[in-house]
Amino acid sequence: MSDVIAAAPLVRIRALRKSFADHLVLGGIDFDVAPSQVVVVIGPSGSGKSTFLRCCNGLEVPESGSVEICGRMLVNNGQRLPEAELDLLRQEVGMVFQSFNLFPHLSVLGNISLGPRKLRGLSRVDADNEALALLKKVGLVEKAYAMPASLSGGQKQRVAIARALAMKPRVMLFDEPTSALDPELVGEVLQVMKLLASEGMTMMVVTHEMDFAREVGDVVVVMDGGVIIESGPPETIFTNPVEDRTRLFLQAVLTRA
Amino acid sequence: MELDFSPVWAGWPQLLRGAWVTVEITSVSLLLGCFMGLIVGLGRLKPERRIVYGLCTAYVAVIRGTPLLVQLFILFFGLPQFGILLPAFFCGVIGLGVYSGAYVSEVVRGAIQSVDRGQMEAARSLGMSSGLAMRSVVLPQAVVRMIPPLGNEFIALIKNSALVSLLTIHDVMHEGQKIISVSYRSLEVYLAIAVVYFVLTGVTTLVLRHIEKRLRAGGMVQ
Numbered sequence: 001m002s003d004v005i006a007a008a009p010l011v012r013i014r015a016l017r018k019s020f021a022d023h024l025v026l027g028g029i030d031f032d033v034a035p036s037q038v039v040v041v042i043g044p045s046g047s048g049k050s051t052f053l054r055c056c057n058g059l060e061v062p063e064s065g066s067v068e069i070c071g072r073m074l075v076n077n078g079q080r081l082p083e084a085e086l087d088l089l090r091q092e093v094g095m096v097f098q099s100f101n102l103f104p105h106l107s108v109l110g111n112i113s114l115g116p117r118k119l120r121g122l123s124r125v126d127a128d129n130e131a132l133a134l135l136k137k138v139g140l141v142e143k144a145y146a147m148p149a150s151l152s153g154g155q156k157q158r159v160a161i162a163r164a165l166a167m168k169p170r171v172m173l174f175d176e177p178t179s180a181l182d183p184e185l186v187g188e189v190l191q192v193m194k195l196l197a198s199e200g201m202t203m204m205v206v207t208h209e210m211d212f213a214r215e216v217g218d219v220v221v222v223m224d225g226g227v228i229i230e231s232g233p234p235e236t237i238f239t240n241p242v243e244d245r246t247r248l249f250l251q252a253v254l255t256r257a
Numbered sequence: 258m259e260l261d262f263s264p265v266w267a268g269w270p271q272l273l274r275g276a277w278v279t280v281e282i283t284s285v286s287l288l289l290g291c292f293m294g295l296i297v298g299l300g301r302l303k304p305e306r307r308i309v310y311g312l313c314t315a316y317v318a319v320i321r322g323t324p325l326l327v328q329l330f331i332l333f334f335g336l337p338q339f340g341i342l343l344p345a346f347f348c349g350v351i352g353l354g355v356y357s358g359a360y361v362s363e364v365v366r367g368a369i370q371s372v373d374r375g376q377m378e379a380a381r382s383l384g385m386s387s388g389l390a391m392r393s394v395v396l397p398q399a400v401v402r403m404i405p406p407l408g409n410e411f412i413a414l415i416k417n418s419a420l421v422s423l424l425t426i427h428d429v430m431h432e433g434q435k436i437i438s439v440s441y442r443s444l445e446v447y448l449a450i451a452v453v454y455f456v457l458t459g460v461t462t463l464v465l466r467h468i469e470k471r472l473r474a475g476g477m478v479q
Contacts (some may be wrong), residue, residue, distance in 0.1 A: 101373070105398050113386065119384050163379075
C-alpha cells in the first residue's frame with residue numbers, strides 16, 4: 001500500500017444528521033479518523049455519542065450526510081450501501097457493545113469462531129485455532145469451552161472484543177464498553193483495549209472512562225446536543241478546554257470520580 | 258347399570274390400529290403445522306414488507322377465526338363441487354396442519370421477538386446477512402423459548418385430530434365409534450378412547466419436557 005493511501009483517513013464523516021421522530025440526535029457531524037488513531041468520544045448522556053458510533057457501521061442510518069469507512073461509502077447523502085455490500089464492509093468494522101451481546105447458546109469458542117466459519121470460510125479447526133489465539137490475547141484461554149452465562153461481565157466483554165477481532169477488522173468501534181461493568185472489572189477490559197491501541201488498531205471509543213481517554217486517546221471528541229463541540233489532543237481537552245460546556249462536563253464527571 | 262368393558266377388550270386391536278392412524282395423522286400435520294408456522298411467523302416479523310405481511314396476517318386471521326370442523330368439511334365435502342376430490346387422509350393432514358400452523362406462527366413470532374435485539378445487532382455487526390443472523394443466532398435461541406407454548410399446541414393438535422373421524426378417516430375415534438355401533442357400550446368405549454388420547458398427550462408432554470431440559474442443561478437458555 002502506498003504512503004498516500006495509508007495516510008488517508010480510514011473514517012471520513014461529513015454533515016451527518018439523524019433524528020428519531022422529531023428529536024434531533026445528530027445535528028451535522030464532520031470528523032476524520034486516521035489509521036491507527038484512537039478517538040475517544042465523551043459527552044453527557046443523550047448527546048448522541050452512541051448514535052454517532054452506530055452510524056459508522058450502518059446500525060443506524062442517518063437522514064443526510066455521508067460516512068466513508070475503509071475506503072467505501074457506507075452512507076452517501078443519507079443513502080446506505082445495499083445490504084450485501086454493507087455486510088461485506090461490516091466485516092472490516094468491529095463493534096463492541098455496552099451489553100456485550102454474546103451469543104448465549106454458543107460457548108466462548110463458538111462465539112468467536114462463528115463469524116470466521118460462516119463469513120470467512122474457515123474450517124472449524126482453523127477457526128477454533130484462531131479463536132484460541134485471540135483468547136490468549138485477551139487472557140481467557142481457560143474459558144474457551146465455558147458458556148457465556150458463567151462468565152463475569154469483564155470476561156464477557158473481553159470475549160466480545162475477541163469475537164469482533166476474529167473478523168480481522170481494520171476499525172474497532174466501542175460503544176461504552178465498560179459502562180455495564182462492576183467497577184473492579186473495568187480495568188481488565190481497558191487493559192485489552194490499551195493492548196489493541198498499542199498494536200496500531202484504529203479505534204473509536206465512546207466512554208465515560210476519562211483516565212482511558214487521557215492515557216490512550218490520540219484525539220478526544222466532546223459531544224453535546226448532537227454536535228461535536230470540541231475536539232483535540234487529550235492534554236488540551238482535559239487541562240485547557242476552549243468551550244465552557246466541556247469544562248462543565250469534565251468538572252461533573254471528574255468530581256464524581 | 259353395570260360397566261361392561263368386554264367390547265373394549267375384544268376391540269382392543271382395532272382401537273390400537275386407530276390409535277396408530279391418529280399418531281400418523283397428527284405427526285404429519287404437526288410437521289406441516291411447524292413448517293407453515295415457521296414460514297408465516299417469519300413473514301409477520303416485518304410489517305414494512307406489505308404483501309408478505311398482509312398475506313400471512315390474513316392467513317392467521319381466517320384460520321384462527323373459523324372453526325376447524327368447518328375448514329375440514331370445506332376441504333372434504335366442499336371442494337368436490339369444483340371437481341377437487343382429495344383423499345380423506347390428505348384432507349385431514351392439510352386441515353389440521355394448516356389450522357395448527359396459524360397458532361404455531363404466533364408462537365414462532367413471539368419467541369423470535371423475545372430474543373434481545375442486541376443479538377441481531379451483534380450478528381449483523383460481524384457482517385452476517387439478516388438471514389444468516391436469523392438462522393445461526395436468533396432462531397437457535399428462539400426455539401428453546403418456543404418449546405413450552407409449542408407443547409400446548411401439539412397437545413391441542415392431538416385432541417383436535419378426533420374431528421377427522423368425521424372425514425371417514427379410521428382414527429381411534431372412528432374405530433371406537435364402530436365398536437359402539439355394534440356393542441352399544443358408549444361409556445366404556447369412550448372412556449377407552451379418552452385413555453388413548455391421554456396416553457398420547459402424556460407421552461408428548463414428557464418428550465417435550467425432556468428436550469427442554471436437555472437444551473437448558475446445554476446452556477441454551479440464559
